[in-house]
């Protein structure tokens with residue numbers, strides 16, 4: 704795309720930026736670079752661990768690892784593989800990663816809306832005056848057979864209110880979470896500005912666990928907006944584009 708806004712691909716770099724600050728740290732699931740030691744550390748602490756390419760996007764090449772009675776199960780897209788030991792699992796993950804860096808992240812049990820896992824996109828954009836504004840909140844409702852909710856992985860786009868009510872969260876809670884996430888989005892914008900010049904927009908991927916607690920899974924510096932067009936109500940799409948026009952985003 705031709706519009707101007709800085710891009711940082713490395714999820715590890717961005718996670719470290721957030722973890723420097725106690726306010727953000729409470730939202731960041733435990734994350735470590737992939738190594739044999741770190742794999743064992745994560746497996747000792749969590750029943751589900753995500754294995755994600757550090758420079759990845761679009762939900763591609765993400766593996767979900769789950770502990771089972773006899774060992775571990777990995778899932779890539781819809782394909783599951785069983786392992787009886789962590790060293791066997793490590794060998795396979797290492798082969799899969801090849802020379803690409805990977806991260807390990809505590810798995811969040813995503814809340815489900817009408818039986819489907821979802822997470823939230825918080826779209827944050829800068830005004831001409833340089834102030835960050837959380838312009839849109841929407842949801843990505845995933846295919847229950849997949850490990851990523853991304854639109855490119857067969858996820859669909861929902862409104863925040865409908866998805867939250869489909870997950871049986873009450874309207875008071877939903878409103879409170881909306882303001883919390885909008886505040887968080889603005890704060891992340893300011894944090895990113897302190898580390899690197901030229902950001903005009905950011906997209907936070909926020910998971911809500913079954914208890915309603917929000918977790919930042921990643922911060923996108925090149926967030927996609929076109930999936931918003933699939934909503935019947937186009938007002939959010941137009942709102943994001945009208946903010947985007949100020950830095951040359953046209954779609």
Ligand SMILES: Nc1ncnc2c1ncn2[C@@H]1O[C@H](COP(=O)(O)OP(=O)(O)O)[C@@H](O)[C@H]1O
Pocket residue numbers: 732753755759760761762763765808809810811812813822845850851852853908910920921
């Ligand atoms: N730690 C996690 N716990 C639960 N689900 C996760 C976790 N990390 C990623 N996912 C799922 O995978 C999707 C893609 O992960 P993400 O970190 O956003 O990478 P990408 O850059 O590929 O979008 C998320 O939207 C979520 O559905």
Ligand SMILES: [Mg+2]
Pocket residue numbers: 761762908921923
């Ligand atoms: Mg994402």
